[in-house]
Amino acid sequence: MTTSATARTRLTRWRWLPVAVAVAIALTGCGSSSDGSSGGSSGGDSGAKSITFWLSASAAQAQGYHDLAKEFQAKEGVTVEIVNVPYDGYQDKLRQAAQANSLPDTASVPSLDTIWINQLQDLSATANAPANKINKDLLTVKDGKVLCIPSDLTAAGLFVNKTLFDKAKVKIPADPNQTWTWDEFLAAATKVRTATGAKYDLVYDQSPARIRPFIYASGGKGFQLGPDNKFATPDDATVQALSKFASLNDDKVMPKSVWTSGADPNALFKSGQVVAYFSGVWQVADFAESITSFDWASAPTPGPIHATDINLGGKVVAFNNGDKAEAAKKWVDYLFQPANYTKLAQVNGYLPVESGLTLNYPFKKKAALDAFQLYIKEMELADPISSSGHQNGTKLLLAGKSIQEDPTKDEMAKLINGQQDIKKTVDNIVSGLNQQIG
Amino acid sequence: MVESIPRSAGRAEDTPDRSGSRLWPRRPRRRSRRGHRYTLVPLLLISSNLALFLLFFVWPAVIGVGYSFTSYTGVGSAPFVGLDNYQRLLNDDAFYAALIRSLIFTAAVVPLTFVAALSAAVLLVSPHSRGKPVARVVFFVPWLISPIIAGVIWRWIFGENFGLVNYVIMALGGEAVPWQSNANLSLAIVIIASAWGNTAINMLMFVPAIKNVPAAYYEAASLDGAGSWAKFRHITLPSIAPTSFIVILLSTLGAMKEYALFQAVNGGGPGTENNLLIQYIFTTGFRRAQVGYASAASFVLMLLLMVIAVVQLVINRRKDS
Numbered sequence: 013m014t015t016s017a018t019a020r021t022r023l024t025r026w027r028w029l030p031v032a033v034a035v036a037i038a039l040t041g042c043g044s045s046s047d048g049s050s051g052g053s054s055g056g057d058s059g060a061k062s063i064t065f066w067l068s069a070s071a072a073q074a075q076g077y078h079d080l081a082k083e084f085q086a087k088e089g090v091t092v093e094i095v096n097v098p099y100d101g102y103q104d105k106l107r108q109a110a111q112a113n114s115l116p117d118t119a120s121v122p123s124l125d126t127i128w129i130n131q132l133q134d135l136s137a138t139a140n141a142p143a144n145k146i147n148k149d150l151l152t153v154k155d156g157k158v159l160c161i162p163s164d165l166t167a168a169g170l171f172v173n174k175t176l177f178d179k180a181k182v183k184i185p186a187d188p189n190q191t192w193t194w195d196e197f198l199a200a201a202t203k204v205r206t207a208t209g210a211k212y213d214l215v216y217d218q219s220p221a222r223i224r225p226f227i228y229a230s231g232g233k234g235f236q237l238g239p240d241n242k243f244a245t246p247d248d249a250t251v252q253a254l255s256k257f258a259s260l261n262d263d264k265v266m267p268k269s270v271w272t273s274g275a276d277p278n279a280l281f282k283s284g285q286v287v288a289y290f291s292g293v294w295q296v297a298d299f300a301e302s303i304t305s306f307d308w309a310s311a312p313t314p315g316p317i318h319a320t321d322i323n324l325g326g327k328v329v330a331f332n333n334g335d336k337a338e339a340a341k342k343w344v345d346y347l348f349q350p351a352n353y354t355k356l357a358q359v360n361g362y363l364p365v366e367s368g369l370t371l372n373y374p375f376k377k378k379a380a381l382d383a384f385q386l387y388i389k390e391m392e393l394a395d396p397i398s399s400s401g402h403q404n405g406t407k408l409l410l411a412g413k414s415i416q417e418d419p420t421k422d423e424m425a426k427l428i429n430g431q432q433d434i435k436k437t438v439d440n441i442v443s444g445l446n447q448q449i450g
Numbered sequence: 451m452v453e454s455i456p457r458s459a460g461r462a463e464d465t466p467d468r469s470g471s472r473l474w475p476r477r478p479r480r481r482s483r484r485g486h487r488y489t490l491v492p493l494l495l496i497s498s499n500l501a502l503f504l505l506f507f508v509w510p511a512v513i514g515v516g517y518s519f520t521s522y523t524g525v526g527s528a529p530f531v532g533l534d535n536y537q538r539l540l541n542d543d544a545f546y547a548a549l550i551r552s553l554i555f556t557a558a559v560v561p562l563t564f565v566a567a568l569s570a571a572v573l574l575v576s577p578h579s580r581g582k583p584v585a586r587v588v589f590f591v592p593w594l595i596s597p598i599i600a601g602v603i604w605r606w607i608f609g610e611n612f613g614l615v616n617y618v619i620m621a622l623g624g625e626a627v628p629w630q631s632n633a634n635l636s637l638a639i640v641i642i643a644s645a646w647g648n649t650a651i652n653m654l655m656f657v658p659a660i661k662n663v664p665a666a667y668y669e670a671a672s673l674d675g676a677g678s679w680a681k682f683r684h685i686t687l688p689s690i691a692p693t694s695f696i697v698i699l700l701s702t703l704g705a706m707k708e709y710a711l712f713q714a715v716n717g718g719g720p721g722t723e724n725n726l727l728i729q730y731i732f733t734t735g736f737r738r739a740q741v742g743y744a745s746a747a748s749f750v751l752m753l754l755l756m757v758i759a760v761v762q763l764v765i766n767r768r769k770d771s
Contacts, residue, residue, distance in 0.1 A: 429631070
């Protein structure tokens with residue numbers, strides 16, 4: 013063998029050394045920590061010095077948590093890093109975090125997911141503490157373990173542009189006991205629109221939970237679980253209600269763009285060019301701060317059947333993240349201590365889950381204070397079917413199943429867009445729900 | 451008549467011999483220590499990229515292909531289902547709708563981007579243009595903006611309810627145009643927004659290519675009495691053909707993978723009419739937890755992109771020869 017040949021052989025032999033070294037370095041760098049926690053390491057068995065708390069809320073409804081986080085840090089020496097995640101995709105993000113073993117330490121989640129339900133800590137001590145007086149009916153309990161504590165109660169409801177109503181001299185019913193029907197409300201809204209030159213009668217949140225009250229008010233039962241834990245084909249009243257709802261998206265009563273293309277109804281209502289907005293109580297804190305160009309008011313939910321969608325605003329959970337677990341549980345317990353929860357509910361404008369609290373909401377606007385009073389009355393008057401959506405979710409969860417993506421939104425968008433008829437829409441919703449249940 | 455310039459014109463003549471499968475240039479028989487450098491140094495320089503490529507592309511891709519033969523949901527076990535996912539895909543109308551929409555989008559946005567980028571580059575190179583520094587900034591800003599922000603901007607401009615364009619139309623006495631709830635208009639907005647966003651980077655590729663065309667060709671053409679269009683058609687375009695090929699190839703692959711802009715402009719709507727393949731894969735994989743099925747769709751998309759790339763390469767080589 014010549015010298016050059018030997019050299020070349022040697023070269024060939026060592027050619028991949030740099031690659032191997034780089035791969036080894038990269039792999040070492042990508043090695044995961046053993047504790048599986050999402051935050052920085054604490055290093056002590058007494059717990060972490062920082063924990064993460066994910067939520068999805070408007071700035072107004074996140075403020076209460078920021079205030080309490082500062083107090084918690086001062087008291088316990090633990091920093092709470094609050095991450096405000098956009099609602100659209102929050103559930104997906106949690107699912108992906110679970111798959112990547114990087115769940116937050118604590119969170120306020122829209123709903124529980126079977127994918128990460130086994131990684132939740134038991135919050136019984138906080139939930140059952142006599143001093144807290146938390147409504148036990150609102151807890152999700154599995155095998156004696158309290159999986160989450162709701163941060164607040166929510167209800168869907170109607171907001172109106174009071175300035176436009178006053179201008180058109182159209183009256184808004186004040187007493188939820190004598191509410192208007194959907195037909196009466198729509199007639200009134202059209203009258204206001206034509207009298208004032210507004211653009212639309214109504215904008216309506218693009219959400220399965222928000223469309224339920226429209227179905228219930230029309231006498232429909234909506235999409236309900238049968239005894240076999242499968243969603244049954246809905247009754248005729250539900251089908252008719254969905255048809256009617258689709259027909260309202262005619263760019264006069266309602267803009268098509270909200271339900272078909274994801275236009276923001278909140279922004280449209282705030283423009284002052286829309287007579288009414290069907291959304292929910294969580295908007296009150298935001299409207300109190302951000303609507304200054306016109307007067308707004310909460311109005312009774314249209315009937316004839318007095319129904320809304322009673323749900324839990326957020327479900328506070330603590331994940332079992334190694335040495336962060338203890339601090340996470342402490343944070344959740346801190347949130348629900350009556351004095352702290354009072355502050356949280358007042359600042360965030362929450363309908364409370366704890367009884368016996370004296371709440372003085374810090375809103376200067378009378379409209380906001382009136383709205384809370386109205387929502388409390390509305391929830392008392394609401395037909396029992398109003399909480400069936402939330403109950404179905406809990407029932408499925410305890411059976412080890414969950415609905416990750418309610419197809420109602422997408423299928424209704426296709427119906428409104430003329431891509432399919434009502435029969436196909438209803439069939440697709442039912443089959444889409446049942447497919448996920450398995 | 452000006453003859454077309456050969457493709458090799460304007461290229462450097464001193465490129466090293468790359469014949470055979472050598473990793474280093476042909477050297478004299480006696481190899482020195484420099485021989486080590488010709489192999490080890492390039493390998494060392496590409497090793498980090500290679501490691502990242504293997505770690506973040508090849509490995510996940512292999513796993514993805516594996517999942518495409520299973521009914522994996524993202525957690526738990528991954529039961530083997532053979533070719534079931536692919537059979538389902540072939541009978542899925544939503545998949546075909548997404549594929550056709552992706553192809554329509556690509557067929558529209560690539561020529562538009564190409565023309566816009568080339569026009570901008572010609573203007574920036576032209577000795578007759580004024581205000582080039584300002585123009586460079588103006589042309590380049592769209593590329594600096596995140597697609598999500600760009601989408602929001604275009605949504606404001608073409609908002610169906612309170613958008614700027616509809617405001618102007620109505621102020622002039624016209625009817626509001628359904629920019630969002632009409633599927634084709636909605637797609638047109640994304641096509642324009644995408645071309646607007648991608649013009650700058652392609653323009654940057656064209657500018658040096660145009661500058662590298664030897665001035666002698668233009669002078670000769672001028673003596674033959676060729677006008678501006680004839681020079682552009684017979685000298686500039688053939689001379690920048692390699693750059694044009696790269697621009698078209700990268701734009702095509704980018705358009706087929708567009709996601710953020712659609713999410714921001716119309717959310718894939720109205721309804722699901724503007725759901726492209728990536729949206730379809732995301733929805734089935736992450737929202738409906740059908741990771742196996744979405745992996746099959748991803749693999750089909752990858753094959754499709756490879757076919758497009760190979761076809762373009764073949765066409766380019768034939769033109770070359």
